[in-house]
Amino acid sequence: xxxxxxxxxxxxxxxxxxxxxxxxxxxxxxxxxxxxxxxxxxxxxxxxxxxxxxxxxxxxxxxxxxxxxxxxxxxxxxxxxxxxxxxxxxxxxxxxxxxxxxxxxxxxxxxxxxxxxxxxxxxxxxxxxxxxxxxxxxxxxxxxxxxxxxxxxxxxxxxxxxxxxxxxxxxxxxxxxxxxxxxxxxxxxxxxxxxxxxxxxxxxxxxxxxxxxxxx
Amino acid sequence: xxxxxxxxxxxxxxxxxxxxxxxxxxxxxxxxxxxxxxxxxxxxxxxxxxxxxxxxxxxxxxxxxxxxxxxxxxxxxxxxxxxxxxxxxxxxxxxxxxxxxxxxxxxxxxxxxxxxxxxxxxxxxxxxxxxxxxxxxxxxxxxxxxxxxxxxxxxxxxxxxxxxxxxxxxxxxxxxxxxxxxxxxxxxxxxxxxxxxxxxxxxxxxxxxxxxxxxxxxxxxxxxxxxxxxxxxxxxxxxxxxxxxxxxxxxxxxxxxxxxxxxxxxxxxxxxxxxxxxxxxxxxxxxxxxxxxxxxxxxxxxxxxxxxxxxxxxxxxxxxxxxxxxxxxxxxxxxxxxxxxx
Numbered sequence: 001x002x003x004x005x006x007x008x009x010x011x012x013x014x015x016x017x018x019x020x021x022x023x024x025x026x027x028x029x030x031x032x033x034x035x036x037x038x039x040x041x042x043x044x045x046x047x048x049x050x051x052x053x054x055x056x057x058x059x060x061x062x063x064x065x066x067x068x069x070x071x072x073x074x075x076x077x078x079x080x081x082x083x084x085x086x087x088x089x090x091x092x093x094x095x096x097x098x099x100x101x102x103x104x105x106x107x108x109x110x111x112x113x114x115x116x117x118x119x120x121x122x123x124x125x126x127x128x129x130x131x132x133x134x135x136x137x138x139x140x141x142x143x144x145x146x147x148x149x150x151x152x153x154x155x156x157x158x159x160x161x162x163x164x165x166x167x168x169x170x171x172x173x174x175x176x177x178x179x180x181x182x183x184x185x186x187x188x189x190x191x192x193x194x195x196x197x198x199x200x201x202x203x204x205x206x207x208x209x210x211x212x213x214x215x216x
Numbered sequence: 217x218x219x220x221x222x223x224x225x226x227x228x229x230x231x232x233x234x235x236x237x238x239x240x241x242x243x244x245x246x247x248x249x250x251x252x253x254x255x256x257x258x259x260x261x262x263x264x265x266x267x268x269x270x271x272x273x274x275x276x277x278x279x280x281x282x283x284x285x286x287x288x289x290x291x292x293x294x295x296x297x298x299x300x301x302x303x304x305x306x307x308x309x310x311x312x313x314x315x316x317x318x319x320x321x322x323x324x325x326x327x328x329x330x331x332x333x334x335x336x337x338x339x340x341x342x343x344x345x346x347x348x349x350x351x352x353x354x355x356x357x358x359x360x361x362x363x364x365x366x367x368x369x370x371x372x373x374x375x376x377x378x379x380x381x382x383x384x385x386x387x388x389x390x391x392x393x394x395x396x397x398x399x400x401x402x403x404x405x406x407x408x409x410x411x412x413x414x415x416x417x418x419x420x421x422x423x424x425x426x427x428x429x430x431x432x433x434x435x436x437x438x439x440x441x442x443x444x445x446x447x448x449x450x451x452x453x454x455x456x457x458x459x460x461x462x463x464x465x466x467x468x469x470x471x472x473x474x475x476x477x478x479x480x481x482x483x484x485x486x487x488x489x490x491x492x493x494x495x496x497x498x499x500x501x502x503x504x505x506x507x508x509x510x511x512x513x514x515x516x517x518x519x520x521x522x523x524x525x526x527x528x529x530x531x532x533x534x535x536x537x538x539x540x541x542x543x544x545x546x547x548x549x550x551x552x553x554x555x556x557x558x
Contacts, residue, residue, distance in 0.1 A: 114318040118376075121278055122380075123308045
């Protein structure tokens with residue numbers, strides 16, 4: 001049992017963290033492009049922001065469980081199998097990237113437009129404004145967003161248990177749903193809840209410590 | 217070379233500036249055919265009611281808003297002809313401060329001032345040394361490591377001024393820079409701007425809706441109304457003799473209307489700073505031996521000089537009134553008859 005829990009926890013953390021990292025590599029730049037090239041952005045390219053917006057919306061409207069099944073051929077092509085935690089990373093990343101793009105977009109949009117204007121008046125380039133103004137000023141919101149994303153992906157990873165992804169969700173479904181072993185199921189759920197709590201706390205703590213708007 | 221110029225060359229020249237915004241309700245003209253020359257080293261005020269177009273106008277100077285038509289020449293450069301990179305270079309010569317300060321909330325005072333230097337590619341050590349100089353100039357050395365959230369409004373504007381001056385600009389644009397501040401802080405910030413102009417020889421353009429701001433620091437003023445320049449001239453001039461409706465509205469915000477005194481013989485005496493040091497009215501009464509009635513008076517301090525106007529009711533008899541007016545003419549006091557109804 002202890003070994004099962006340990007194995008499941010490691011798999012869950014592996015799936016969650018790897019998918020979150022990959023989803024950020026895709027989603028963060030997309031979120032930045034959505035803000036920068038939007039109609040009111042600092043470098044408007046409406047055609048680009050609208051196309052990205054459509055793709056993001058399309059991916060976000062597909063329920064994750066459907067996406068999981070629909071993406072199986074892609075997963076097999078990339079990973080070589082559709083079973084196990086590594087295989088689950090593919091649909092998790094593809095499902096989470098658009099979510100992260102929107103989350104990043106809304107965090108960056110909260111940066112005071114006047115501050116961006118001030119930077120422009122000083123002769124800051126678009127690149128300078130993205131790095132030194134938008135991302136730097138939105139840092140606390142971005143950390144809170146990262147905690148939310150990681151937790152959402154953790155939830156998705158449990159769902160991926162239905163198609164044999166491994167991890168705590170997989171164990172809970174196998175024991176609880178197929179073997180009627182509710183006790184094991186509840187233990188798995190409890191561990192997931194604890195992991196969620198820890199991730200949320202870490203995210204909020206980082207956001208708080210790095211936010212200079214709060215008088216220290 | 218050879219030719220001597222009688223007038224100073226303008227540092228900024230706007231010609232035929234028009235700005236239109238496309239909205240759902242159709243095209244809105246924010247500015248129409250603005251022609252304006254700002255002279256090197258002056259403090260130029262642009263005043264207007266809200267919605268008059270003054271904020272759009274100041275944003276056209278550094279192309280934060282691109283005019284639909286017209287040209288902006290800064291020194292010898294036609295800004296409209298520049299590409300983004302070149303424009304960013306020129307913008308380092310035109311500092312700007314704002315009503316809401318617009319400081320980077322995640323950077324302390326020192327790092328805020330370093331920001332324009334960082335993006336200009338200046339080394340960290342050099343930037344920090346410059347930032348310290350500027351903090352001294354705005355008298356905030358002790359708040360070097362404070363974050364904006366820990367500063368008062370006046371202190372934030374001081375940091376913003378220091379930041380705007382970091383790259384040694386030739387022009388400083390102030391967009392309603394004192395509108396979010398209380399009257400005392402406003403006076404301190406205006407005094408600082410005046411001081412900076414004296415020390416650095418910088419040209420300052422002040423956008424405001426408050427006549428008192430113009431009075432305190434500006435040399436010349438343009439009154440913007442419905443997207444156009446209604447009146448332009450020396451502050452004392454416009455303050456004492458507003459010609460247009462828009463100017464009168466700003467000079468007499470409470471709507472003092474001389475028309476109210478209609479019904480007897482009135483003259484309006486204008487004080488231009490010279491005559492207000494002597495007791496003009498008392499001398500006049502003593503010299504002419506004629507009683508007068510002061511109906512309205514408004515004199516204020518403009519740039520260290522007392523200027524204003526007074527409406528005086530004269531006796532209805534022509535001979536006595538003529539004596540008074542003759543006396544005023546002799547004394548070189550500026551006046552005009554407001555109305556004469558028998």
